[in-house]
Amino acid sequence: MSGAPFAQVTIVGLGLLGGSIGHAVQAYMPGVRVVGYDADPDVRAKARALGLAHGIADDAASAALGSDLVVLCVPVGAMGAAAVALAPGISADAVISDVGSSKGSVARALAEALPGHHVIPAHPVAGTERSGPDAGFATLFVNRWCIVTPPENAAPAKVAQLVAFWEALGARVETMDADHHDKVLAVTSHLPHLIAYTIVGTASDLEQVTQSEVIKYSAGGFRDFTRIAASDPTMWRDVFLSNREAVLEMLQRFTEDLTELQKAIRKGDGDTLFDQFTRTRAIRRGIIEMGQDDARPDFGRADHSGKG
Amino acid sequence: MSGAPFAQVTIVGLGLLGGSIGHAVQAYMPGVRVVGYDADPDVRAKARALGLAHGIADDAASAALGSDLVVLCVPVGAMGAAAVALAPGISADAVISDVGSSKGSVARALAEALPGHHVIPAHPVAGTERSGPDAGFATLFVNRWCIVTPPENAAPAKVAQLVAFWEALGARVETMDADHHDKVLAVTSHLPHLIAYTIVGTASDLEQVTQSEVIKYSAGGFRDFTRIAASDPTMWRDVFLSNREAVLEMLQRFTEDLTELQKAIRKGDGDTLFDQFTRTRAIRRGIIEMGQDDARPDFGRADHSGKG
Secondary structure: OOOOOOOEEEEEOOOHHHHHHHHHHHHHOOOOEEEEEOOOHHHHHHHHHHOOOOEEOOOHHHHHOOOOEEEEOOOHHHHHHHHHHHHHHOOOOOEEEEOOOOOHHHHHHHHHHOOOOEEOOEEEOOOOOOOOHHHOOOOOOOOOEEEEOOOOOOOHHHHHHHHHHHHHOOOEEEEOOHHHHHHHHHHHHHHHHHHHHHHHHHHHOOOOOOHHHHHHOHHHOHHHHHHHOOOOHHHHHHHHHHOHHHHHHHHHHHHHHHHHHHHHHHHOOHHHHHHHHHOOHHHHHHHHHOOOOOOOHHHHOHHHHOOO | OOOOOOOEEEEEOOOHHHHHHHHHHHHHOOOOEEEEEOOOHHHHHHHHHHOOOOEEOOOHHHHHOOOOEEEEOOOHHHHHHHHHHHHHHOOOOOEEEEOOOOOHHHHHHHHHHOOOOEEOOEEEOOOOOOOOHHHOOOOOOOOOEEEEOOOOOOOHHHHHHHHHHHHHOOOEEEEOOHHHHHHHHHHHHHHHHHHHHHHHHHHHOOOOOOHHHHHHOHHHOHHHHHHHOOOOHHHHHHHHHHOHHHHHHHHHHHHHHHHHHHHHHHHOOHHHHHHHHHOOHHHHHHHHHOOOOOOOHHHHOHHHHOOO
């Protein structure tokens, strides 16, 4: 492999994640060729202008030609169709991977579309609320976790190559099975997004409080939810549809816990509220200690300087 | 008033908010004397070491002596008792205000404890997840809104003085009645905190997903909630108990909306999910345009540099 785990990488779907991989490979893996493709001609034109890859192909199959790694960066509901379009160009020994936020349904869709190929799904747990080809940047994966979910029959050498690829982009890699991934992400990512989308929707529907008041006084906590709720709607629609069972299970537990706090408020039970509010600090400390968030108050937001 | 609206300000309760007012008055209102008091002797010692005020008194009544503004910065459930302790030292023409997150119950508690005094409650919509005397800083209120809720019989000159005080600290001031404040904050602050505390609790109780996995993969959205859920438990217990009705009303609406999304996920209704996820972006845009949040992706968090 002479240094880099792959000689040529094809990125399919040039939004925030795909674009960031394009930047990152060029930044951290000199000598590796990057080919990009997006089904949208406007996105391809932007990608060319932004230099997201060494070459941007105009159809999927030719984008895959000669690459030993193909990474699908499309919404999880579009993985199957994207893989079918790539199939004619994919070489037999190439690794096919992706960046989707749910893994069970993607593994099934890719295995069905590309039988006999080296399909090894993965999920870098990284992103921002932005989307589109100009949202990407090379350091998106630095110090973030990437979860690789190899199927049972995956070739260990191919898995090792994919792991080395993500490590070269700055990520820390963990492997687990797809079902477990989907449960973990249901709680650390999918449920938080569902709740954020809900509360922002609730706030915009009130009669007694105007939308402009909600905006003005959002610094009391609400504004944090609006950032998450500004994420790409297509991507998130697909996540909820593809990880339905795990999301509904976590939602059920959340609702039970919320009902308990609701009851404590109604009854004026301050002790229960205090106990619940106290035990949540340890998790925040753990996240800071593990380097998974900015330790400064308010994420070190710039607005305290008055520039806000 | 010769420039400054007040000659001497007493701050009671020297945590994040009280400490920040102490810093801010010294930074932005030169010539105004600041006296501090906290019921906890350890906090008083720290406040002296940190220079949060020109003088720190050892009992409440003497802290209030000679001040024309007294600001209570204690948890909303402790306002009444704190006011009773101050009463012997408060002069007849002093303005009594506070920084509590709920206003109806505070207005009643202060009016009862200090009959005949100029009670004008207020709420600067500012803060971080930190608490304690060393968490404060002078710019906390810059470009943030402060909501003043004057009772019907408030003297207009006194209200104007309090407004001028907050403007001098960098805040933008709005006045409204206490009941309306409590409805607005129930949605922009109280409900978001309740939900954040709940989801962090839910995540820490799971059997299939370990706490260390929750921490590791928190960058998918969860970590944002842990910041809010690291806020002071006593303060928030009191907020929910004192603004019970408005919080329960907003919670009811949130639960209805969440149930609708839950049903859409269960039924595989992607159109409803997409529509709901699309309409939430406008509010985020409004918040950014109004300067109420950092426009950079991910709040401009430092972690993309790899220092995280």
